[in-house]
Amino acid sequence: MFVKEFEVKDLENYALFQNTLFGFSEDKNYGKYLIENFSLDKNQILFIAYSNELVVGAIFIRIKNFVCNIDRLDVLDDYRNLGIGKELVFVVVNRFSNSINRFDLLVSNCEKDARVFYHKIGFVDNGVKDNAYKMTLEIKKEEVA
Ligand SMILES: CC(C)(COP(=O)(O)OP(=O)(O)OC[C@H]1O[C@@H](n2cnc3c(N)ncnc32)[C@H](O)[C@@H]1OP(=O)(O)O)[C@@H](O)C(=O)NCCC(=O)NCCS
Numbered sequence: 047m048f049v050k051e052f053e054v055k056d057l058e059n060y061a062l063f064q065n066t067l068f069g070f071s072e073d074k075n076y077g078k079y080l081i082e083n084f085s086l087d088k089n090q091i092l093f094i095a096y097s098n099e100l101v102v103g104a105i106f107i108r109i110k111n112f113v114c115n116i117d118r119l120d121v122l123d124d125y126r127n128l129g130i131g132k133e134l135v136f137v138v139v140n141r142f143s144n145s146i147n148r149f150d151l152l153v154s155n156c157e158k159d160a161r162v163f164y165h166k167i168g169f170v171d172n173g174v175k176d177n178a179y180k181m182t183l184e185i186k187k188e189e190v191a
Pocket of ligand 1: 121125126128130160163166167
């Protein structure tokens with residue numbers, strides 16, 4: 047397994063990942079739609095995890111004012127609990143250790159499992175906003191490999 051920043055050449059593999067994630071695997075038009083309409087928002091960066099030729103995880107981040115927001119993190123069902131989610135977050139930590147002080151994210155009430163995951167990898171609760179939990183990870187520079 048390895049993690050890399052998304053490039054246009056990954057688009058077909060990424061579309062297949064999205065298709066599998068959201069259960070549209072029979073709908074070839076959906077994959078085609080994704081490929082034709084894919085774009086990242088301004089300031090958004092996407093990292094993907096590959097297992098062999100397959101994209102099995104993805105993290106969308108946005109960096110502003112030394113804070114990195116995690117917009118979305120997903121790992122395919124069959125590849126969960128193998129350390130891939132953790133690796134995606136820590137690749138980003140290491141890559142941007144000089145330009146971020148903190149990670150922030152919102153976990154909605156319906157994503158309770160995700161909250162357990164983020165607690166396990168070091169995030170702490172930081173209040174509640176619009177029915178979602180705010181979570182934070184302070185970057186201790188001396189601990190970054
Ligand atoms: C949350 C998610 C990204 C975790 O990814 P993952 O690759 O399965 O997580 P990891 O294998 O890296 O797990 C890291 C640690 O968290 C724990 N963990 C992961 N998912 C867990 C869960 N649902 N409940 C309890 N612990 C969990 C693992 O056991 C592991 O603990 P360890 O270090 O003690 O072994 C994945 O379950 C997912 O895609 N969920 C659906 C989408 C989602 O909720 N995304 C987050 C909101 S943006």
